[in-house]
Amino acid sequence: MNASVTLRPAARSPVLAEGLAPGRELADLAARAEKVAAVAAAHAYAVDSASRFPAEAIDAARAERLLGAAVPRELGGDGAGISDIVDVCYVLGRACASTAMIYAMHQASVACLARHSRGSPWHQALLRRLSKEQLLLASSTTEGERGGDVRNSKAAIEHRDSRITLERAATVISYGEAADGIITTARRSADAASSDQVLAVFLKSDYTLEQEIGWDALGMRGTCSAGFKFVASGAAEQILPVRYDEIHARTMMPVAHLLWSGAWAGIAAAAADRARAFVRKATRRAEGTLPPGASHLTRANASLQRLRSLVAGAAQRFELAADDPAVLESVDFQTGMNLCKVNASELALATVMSAMQACGLAGYRNDGDFSVGRHLRDILSSPIMISNDRILANLAMASLLGGAPASLRD
Numbered sequence: 001m002n003a004s005v006t007l008r009p010a011a012r013s014p015v016l017a018e019g020l021a022p023g024r025e026l027a028d029l030a031a032r033a034e035k036v037a038a039v040a041a042a043h044a045y046a047v048d049s050a051s052r053f054p055a056e057a058i059d060a061a062r063a064e065r066l067l068g069a070a071v072p073r074e075l076g077g078d079g080a081g082i083s084d085i086v087d088v089c090y091v092l093g094r095a096c097a098s099t100a101m102i103y104a105m106h107q108a109s110v111a112c113l114a115r116h117s118r119g120s121p122w123h124q125a126l127l128r129r130l131s132k133e134q135l136l137l138a139s140s141t142t143e144g145e146r147g148g149d150v151r152n153s154k155a156a157i158e159h160r161d162s163r164i165t166l167e168r169a170a171t172v173i174s175y176g177e178a179a180d181g182i183i184t185t186a187r188r189s190a191d192a193a194s195s196d197q198v199l200a201v202f203l204k205s206d207y208t209l210e211q212e213i214g215w216d217a218l219g220m221r222g223t224c225s226a227g228f229k230f231v232a233s234g235a236a237e238q239i240l241p242v243r244y245d246e247i248h249a250r251t252m253m254p255v256a257h258l259l260w261s262g263a264w265a266g267i268a269a270a271a272a273d274r275a276r277a278f279v280r281k282a283t284r285r286a287e288g289t290l291p292p293g294a295s296h297l298t299r300a301n302a303s304l305q306r307l308r309s310l311v312a313g314a315a316q317r318f319e320l321a322a323d324d325p326a327v328l329e330s331v332d333f334q335t336g337m338n339l340c341k342v343n344a345s346e347l348a349l350a351t352v353m354s355a356m357q358a359c360g361l362a363g364y365r366n367d368g369d370f371s372v373g374r375h376l377r378d379i380l381s382s383p384i385m386i387s388n389d390r391i392l393a394n395l396a397m398a399s400l401l402g403g404a405p406a407s408l409r410d
């Protein structure tokens, strides 16, 4: 039995049904994602080898109108829910990790815009344009020496009348050169504290990117996550009307973690598929006797199963809480969404490692049908992308609160 082609449980939740445009069934989005995945898979080797942007897959995503899938229907999108988009990340992750991660990062930016720009004509117009023209958004949170400290910024927005400027040492902006716009955190103003942040959107014509660091990385090579000096100017209305700490807690952190986890689950599923194919072939060759590494396939299946239900369950939890700020900002929810990222990255890595061990040398090789080298290199980015250590350290105080639930059903 192959790993299921989507992350979604068999039955659709009512929340998801409401999130879809009339006449557009979930199968439509899933089928469109599969078409893009086929293109992504055909170019995944070349993208990884050359460490180049997966242009063919992103063009296909544009053709299938996947970039605007989560834009609200009244602004021209599909109004897809988070589970739908997580599922697309999973489908793409099975084909090409870089394509899936680019899609995930783009959609995290779209979610921030869609959920926090009501009452801002500039951003509503941008969402409409994004949907119509299938614009691709990149994001810049990592800055200078601060690593994954997303909740502090060094560079500040400078205000002059109704205009703003920003100059930022952006250590990493994935697909910065290919994007049509960049959504970035910044200090509110020159005299604001580092944690007093805003989120602003600049379109390509608003900024220059001077590359300062290249991207020759172990994995996720197609994300082209180079470092730039980012210099932007625009209108003050390009700043989202909501404080970044609110956006971060209610959308950016949970949605990014869910979408990344969907992509990682896809990578893990692809590796497990290769291991299954290897064990099947070896069993056939030995006339029905399982190879010695078969138990590693069982382990890969077990961790993949846990990973899939972790991510699908967390996405449903987000959907249930999506319009309730009190729940979204609760310690329990914030801890859950942060731990989802940590656990998903660990389970995905464990799955790919088990797949590698099941395949033995055939998995370790870079060539051949059973190679899982690319999957392993790609998935090794998962504990680093906002370091698991940083997340666990930040959660340490929250871990002191409360106690284990009294019942298994709580």
Ligand SMILES: Cc1cc2nc3c(=O)[nH]c(=O)nc-3n(C[C@H](O)[C@H](O)[C@H](O)COP(=O)(O)OP(=O)(O)OC[C@H]3O[C@@H](n4cnc5c(N)ncnc54)[C@H](O)[C@@H]3O)c2cc1C
Pocket (backbone or CB within 6 Å): 105, 138, 139, 140, 141, 142, 143, 146, 147, 148, 149, 172, 173, 174, 175, 220, 223, 225, 381, 384, 385, 386, 387, 388, 389, 390, 391, 393, 394
């Ligand atoms: C594929 C990929 C794509 C990315 N794309 C983007 C992008 O488009 N835009 C963007 O802004 N960023 C992006 N990033 C950056 C990413 O989100 C993180 O900000 C970055 O990877 C963190 O860098 P770091 O490991 O050097 O820094 P740090 O987070 O500072 O971690 C450095 C080391 O310190 C340890 N550490 C850090 N804090 C603690 C702590 N509190 N307790 C104990 N140990 C700690 C960690 O274990 C780690 O070993 C991307 C990263 C990857 C891998």
